[in-house]
Amino acid sequence: MSHDEHGHHELSFKEKYIFSVDHKVIGLQYLITSFLFLMVGFGLMMLMRWQLAFPGTPIPLIGNMFPAELAPNGVMSGEFYNSLGAMHGTIMVFLGVVPLAVGAYGNYVMPLQIGAPDMAFPRMNMMSYWLYLPGGIMMLSSFIMPGGAAQSGWTSYPPLSIINPGQTVWLLSMVVLITSSLLGAINFLVTTINLRAPGMSLWRMPIFVWAQFVTAVLLLLAFPPLEAASVLQLMDRVFHTSFYMPKDLVVLGKAYAGSGGGQPLLWQHLFWFLAHPEVYVLVLPPMGIVAEIIANNTRKPLHGYKTMVFSMIAIGVMSFMVWAHHMFISGMSASLGNFFLVTTMIISVPSVALMTCLVFSLKGGSIRYNVPMLFALAFIPLFAIGGLTGLPLGMTVTDIFLHDTYYVIAHFHFVVVSGSIIALMGGTYYWFPKWYGRKMNDKLGLIHFWGSVASMVGIFAPMLFMGLAGASRRLYDPTAHLHNLPVQGWNVVSTCAAYSLFLFQLPFIYNFFNSMWNGEKTVENPWQATTLEWACPSPPPHGNFAKTPTVYRGPYEYSVPGRETDFWMQNDPS
């Protein structure tokens, strides 16, 4: 299983760095690209936050750089605000977090952790990336389309999304991105099933690998319905079919020309059938990262490894059965509401189990507080806030009031931003030594950590109060609603915290690039970890392991009594 069979011709620059089929290069391509898209999505949000805090005032510094249709006299228009909102959500979910969690971390680390020389289909891996990047650019290009970017929410509900501009490019981009994702999912599944090193039974796989595995199953099965639904929406827009358009629509005084007979709710069901599993795609790999970092820095095995595995599988299965808790108020039948209420309650069980295991893992440990560990620990209470705020949203009766308010926005941002993204940042500090053979600077890491956590809480905690006051989401001018006036001050707080969050990313960006060249050089296994990615050079060469490793034990054999060191690597034959 070494690369003897592979001819030793020198790869061209194009083959080595651009169209590489090496999972590590592709992983780094995904890393940089998704970071860039995250910054774009972040920038869109910063624009929105100005309008929310100071509605109707010109955007400072750059306001006059926008074309007059978007921001006359530097004041954002309603259409522009809506496109910023729709594109922020789309970019963060589909171009940012998932490619980072799955395409970057999954691609780079997972094959190493199972002792594989690469992915099962290296060329298909390359194709996945080279569909993602153009798909992402195509998605961004919707800003320069006539009429403007997509502005019907990332949820694209028809009939609005059929009559609004920008949506066709959004739909076509989604088709490209979904294809990229499907190819990746197939690759991850086959690699995990077939390419594990000898001795790496399923119960010896690191939790991160299990998380990526369940995530890949979700991506494989949940995305095609959205693809089909998007095709139907494309048909409605381009060929004027009526899959989602009912009869007798009158839009701004004019009758809409179409055969009618369609149903807006059909889109909602199909969209959420994907979008709910998608949120577990957003959360599971980061949770896997947190588990890895915690096991490493408590110097003891994870508590409840098997419980965690079964919980992840249970979440995966249940995630297909809860989607309409996003639709309690949609007009679907009330009894469906009861069904999804029950399934949503059931899915909270494995979620709580996962968090319990993470907390109990700390008990009895010898906890090291390095920068990755700080991020991993912060994940726990912050994700918990996100999860807990899901309770009143998942309950039909209370959702009547809270649906489509800022409470929802607070809920999902706590889970994805102060949950997933915090975990992914921790993963960066943790695995950076493996990618580049150098460590990131700790002082800058601490500044980044404390600043980010404080800012994130500052942005999203006020939104809980706003939601309880009944402040609706997606409002271009929040002060247009009288019942929002008592909570408008919180918008200013959130905006200041958002800008502060941006500032605290600057040390991180500097740290990342500077450390690539000037960081303190490290050894193969700087964290004294047990999993296989630390059993090869930093960075690993082409083919990863000089000799295929053999695995002798589970993934978290720390502090085994009677041994000299407090960690026992999986492939250590002694």
Added chain:
Amino acid sequence: MGKYGWSLPVAASSYAGSIDFGISILHVAMLGIFALWGAFFIYLLVKFRAKPGVKAVREDHDETPAHISVPDAFSKLPFVQLLYRNRGELKSLIPDAIILTFEVALIVFYAIPVWSRIKANMPDVKDPVRLEIVGEQFGWNIHYAGPDGKLGPRKAELVHFSNPLGLDRANPDSADDVVMGNEMRLPVDKTALIELLSKDVVHSFFVPEFRIKQDAVPGMKIPMWVTPNKTGKYEMTCAQLCGFAHSLMRGDVYVLTQEEFDAWYQSRLATIPASAQPTNPAEDF
């Protein structure tokens, strides 16, 4: 603008209290869960921080058998033995069990019955106020059926800015109908039975003080109801993104005494032109 409120709006309908009860009890539980777990978490972080010379202590059920394939575990061991072998692991599920019991109780005794009362069934009252609310980009049309309890028919050809719902005034059912734009008045302590519609895109009818919210979906006629129980001025807004002026789609809601409401209604009826002939929409543009 410098307001930092953090509470629910005033409760002004008969079921607002039920909804608020759910929100309150859940938040008490959430805060309690967070505080307890948070305290335990901080305790662990302090107690088990790395100290020189002190090693981590593995849990005794960590001797994960080296080589169990999933099929083995289920075919060779009876289920009870399996649970017993993993009893250490299963301790992780105790917090789950407690929370689950609370959730099940809440669902069985609260969510299902209250949901049924508010959303699944229209209350059977004699003499309700009947309305039809039709959302469009970007306003709410409030169409009262009037004392006869019958909503006058609407025709697309009659739609005109003076007659946004295309109400056929020639029909006797329309004789006592009043149509308002972005203003709704209701008598206190009387149940209003409402049919919610939309002309163009998905909107959502939301009155925070009533705790009423329902998506208005084109092609569907969705029933909802409310019994306001506090006079005052409230607000109705659109709670589902419906276009560039979504944030401007709002109106005022007045809950009046029965006498005030009747007086107002009569005054509105008086403003309907004596001639029931609608103007020709094509001519006016």
Added chain:
Amino acid sequence: MSQTYNPTEFMGNADTHSGVTNAKLGVWLFLASEVMLFATLFTSYIVLRMAAVSWPWGWDVLNVPLATLNTVILITSSVTIVMAYAKAYDKDKAGFQMWMAATLLLSFAFLVVKGFEYGHEFALGIAPSTSVFYAVYFTMTGLHGLHILGGIAVNAGLLYMSTVDEHWQHPLFLGRVEGAGLYWHFVDIVWIFLFPALYLL
């Protein structure tokens, strides 16, 4: 770049390998995603039809004889592709090429017949926007047709590859033929559901 390991050999024992080759496992997983894709369309069809005020009978408005012919064509092509695989298994290059060419011919015939159907409908001024029935009909048969095109590309590619010795002799070639066959059978099965669902109900 060729792969850095030899996938025709298993990498481990039953604990670390499924016993199915990477390619075959990959194709099955791909087909699982395709099942979800078409299931969504069928579900949408059911939902829209059940809610419809009126819906024409398929046999009244669509060309059942032509579609029946297409069904026979497609089923036959599934047989020919199995024959192609059998010949490849026996290392019979000429036999493989003949049967694969037959499969391709039948696939083109399917598309030609489909073209006739569509052409007739367009000539009558019928389009997807005409009614929800036609929206469903054109979208589902159209997407299925795109999958046929995809299959044609793959099969033609394999036919071409069999003329190049390096590919014909490659240890993975048989697996590729098998994978293509699996995909082709799937496309056939989708049609076997589509045909009655649209034309006969």
